[in-house]
Amino acid sequence: MSGLYLESLTLSHFRSHRRAKLDLDGRPVAIHGPNGAGKTNLIEAVSLLSPGRGLRRAATDDLTRRPEGVGWKVTAILHSLHQVHEVETWAEAGTARQVRIDSKTATQTALGRIGRVLWLVPSMDRLWIEGADGRRRFLDRATLSFEPGHADAVLTYEKAMRERNRLLKDMVRDAHWYAALESQMADAGAAIQANRLATVGHLMQAQAEGETTFPVATLELTQPEADLPDGTEALKAAFAESRPRDLAAGRTLIGPHRSDLSAVFAAKGVPAADCSTGEQKALLISLILANARGLAQDFGAPPILLLDEVAAHLDAGRRAALYDEICALGAQAWMTGTGPELFADLGERAQILEVTEASGTSILAPKK
Amino acid sequence: MTQGTKDIEALIDLLSRLPGLGPRSARRAVLHLIKKRSLHLIPLAEALTRVGATARECLNCGNIGTTDICDICTSDKRANGQICVVEDVADLWAMERSQQFKGRYHVLGGTLSALDAVGPDELRIPRLIDRIAGENVSEVILALGATIDGQTTAHYIADQLPGVTVTSLAQGVPVGGELDYLDDGTITAALKARRSL
Numbered sequence: 001m002s003g004l005y006l007e008s009l010t011l012s013h014f015r016s017h018r019r020a021k022l023d024l025d026g027r028p029v030a031i032h033g034p035n036g037a038g039k040t041n042l043i044e045a046v047s048l049l050s051p052g053r054g055l056r057r058a059a060t061d062d063l064t065r066r067p068e069g070v071g072w073k074v075t076a077i078l079h080s081l082h083q084v085h086e087v088e089t090w091a092e093a094g095t096a097r098q099v100r101i102d103s104k105t106a107t108q109t110a111l112g113r114i115g116r117v118l119w120l121v122p123s124m125d126r127l128w129i130e131g132a133d134g135r136r137r138f139l140d141r142a143t144l145s146f147e148p149g150h151a152d153a154v155l156t157y158e159k160a161m162r163e164r165n166r167l168l169k170d171m172v173r174d175a176h177w178y179a180a181l182e183s184q185m186a187d188a189g190a191a192i193q194a195n196r197l198a199t200v201g202h203l204m205q206a207q208a209e210g211e212t213t214f215p216v217a218t219l220e221l222t223q224p225e226a227d228l229p230d231g232t233e234a235l236k237a238a239f240a241e242s243r244p245r246d247l248a249a250g251r252t253l254i255g256p257h258r259s260d261l262s263a264v265f266a267a268k269g270v271p272a273a274d275c276s277t278g279e280q281k282a283l284l285i286s287l288i289l290a291n292a293r294g295l296a297q298d299f300g301a302p303p304i305l306l307l308d309e310v311a312a313h314l315d316a317g318r319r320a321a322l323y324d325e326i327c328a329l330g331a332q333a334w335m336t337g338t339g340p341e342l343f344a345d346l347g348e349r350a351q352i353l354e355v356t357e358a359s360g361t362s363i364l365a366p367k368k
Numbered sequence: 369m370t371q372g373t374k375d376i377e378a379l380i381d382l383l384s385r386l387p388g389l390g391p392r393s394a395r396r397a398v399l400h401l402i403k404k405r406s407l408h409l410i411p412l413a414e415a416l417t418r419v420g421a422t423a424r425e426c427l428n429c430g431n432i433g434t435t436d437i438c439d440i441c442t443s444d445k446r447a448n449g450q451i452c453v454v455e456d457v458a459d460l461w462a463m464e465r466s467q468q469f470k471g472r473y474h475v476l477g478g479t480l481s482a483l484d485a486v487g488p489d490e491l492r493i494p495r496l497i498d499r500i501a502g503e504n505v506s507e508v509i510l511a512l513g514a515t516i517d518g519q520t521t522a523h524y525i526a527d528q529l530p531g532v533t534v535t536s537l538a539q540g541v542p543v544g545g546e547l548d549y550l551d552d553g554t555i556t557a558a559l560k561a562r563r564s565l
Contacts, residue, residue: 107551152553159516166482174488177480180523184516 004115004301005332006046007077007084013065014072015041016362023366024351026079028326028333030343033355038362039336042355043119043306045074046334048089048097050117051108051144051151055306060091069093080114081300087111112148116295116303120288120310128272128280132224132260139221139261142291143199146298150195157188161252169250178243185255186236192256193228193235196221200261203287206294213321214286215279216266224258263287281313285322292331302331310335311342320345376402428499430475430492432457446472449506453496453525455479455513463511471509474499479517480524493525500532510536514557 005026011017016038031039047055064072073090088100099106101114118141127134143150164181200219207216229238242254263272265279272283288305296302305326311319326333327349337343343352354365376398384394401409425431426438433439440446450471454460460473476491488494499505508529512518526534540558541550
């Protein structure tokens with residue numbers, strides 16, 4: 001089959017897994033097992049086949065198996081459209097994460113170009129009611145899936161902003177220095193804003209066009225104060241204008257780092273934050289599925305989906321609907337849950353895997 | 369351990385602290401020097417003593433030489449109205465190796481970094497501004513790294529020099545390079561800087 005999926009996944013000294021190898025065929029992967037067995041660790045390893053710190057946002061050193069602490073490695077054979085890549089990512093103790101694609105050293109951004117990985121984890125259940133930080137990250141992960149170069153723009157913007165914030169804190173008043181940093185912030189900031197707006201557009205379109213039983217969310221990119229000026233020059237001028245206020249605050253008060261993603265449960269006209277817990281979760285699933293459908297059109301294949309404990313919060317009807325949509329998409333979705341009964345509706349449509357734990361080591365048992 | 373062995377160990381230790389050398393290569397170098405005492409060791413020791421006594425930064429441009437004003441700054445042939453601004457002396461040497469640039473240099477000694485407390489005054493930027501006026505400069509070529517700090521410094525300097533042509537080195541496909549091996553950022557920069565043939 002073509003598309004985007006892992007054909008194999010090998011973990012070495014990764015969290016609770018001393019050594020684990022999985023052979024996969026592109027079908028969704030349902031992983032069940034008791035709490036603490038190492039199910040999420042498995043999908044966290046898959047999340048590291050994309051740029052960034054993975055689905056737990058863990059520090060590199062925290063990923064290594066204890067007590068050995070010798071470093072960790074994740075290797076995968078990735079089918080991406082009609083290409084097959086060997087992807088390796090690892091870190092030795094105390095060193096940064098490294099990446100190799102087809103035996104050649106590569107950047108993390110390069111991972112985003114050959115594959116697309118999206119995830120939904122229980123900590124995101126409070127996404128709509130907690131700070132804008134999490135929603136920006138959620139949007140940026142979606143944006144990265146459509147535009148892998150988004151990561152570079154974000155890194156450039158954040159580095160330049162940290163420099164500017166230091167000047168503001170130190171009450172430096174060198175206008176040329178500010179202008180030099182603001183010029184780079186404006187370049188990267190305008191790209192970030194354009195990428196995010198395009199992503200909101202993609203998600204809205206994918207929701208409108210898709211046949212789904214999950215609720216539609218009306219999305220909007222918002223700012224805490226006035227709208228973000230459009231384009232590099234306007235943004236640069238806005239940074240310059242905001243300097244006195246920023247100096248008083250000791251930090252940059254305007255820019256894409258303050259953007260927020262607002263969502264409204266379209267059928268009811270109720271903001272996501274005011275919806276019930278179940279509805280909020282359904283909105284998130286709806287957006288992940290919309291993202292996947294959008295990518296299937298844009299990239300040519302649906303992304304690899306990592307859905308941690310997704311079945312637990314859904315009633316039997318919604319669960320069956322989710323499985324049907326994932327199978328219709330043709331996505332390799334990795335799902336975790338405590339018992340095999342949660343995945344019964346999938347039947348032969350998924351690979352089932354049991355994870356248990358003995359003496360602090362995870363044990364995998366694929367069900368044929 | 370005898371004093372002689374201690375001295376050799378100390379020499380190995382000193383060499384191993386140099387950039388590009390580790391304990392293993394330092395041991396090999398010291399062994400080689402001792403074996404070729406008259407050919408390499410003695411001349412090296414003498415050269416180190418001489419350079420140690422005379423090496424200094426050029427008061428005008430920051431280049432390293434053995435006089436207060438370096439050979440490039442004193443040469444009339446290099447006064448063509450162009451100043452090439454580089455981050456470090458190593459970059460100046462790289463430019464000189466190309467034998468293409470016939471003007472003078474200005475070595476900043478780093479790049480602006482608020483987080484590392486490196487400001488304009490730490491970087492000989494005020495001296496550069498003085499030189500523009502005093503040396504009849506018509507063009508400043510910014511040969512700084514394509515990093516965020518390098519580009520911040522470039523913007524900063526360009527902003528400070530109205531009335532002078534400020535250019536920067538092109539970014540793109542290296543000579544003899546194949547597109548297949550370039551990263552996306554370099555290809556994007558090369559495409560933006562394309563020119564008519």
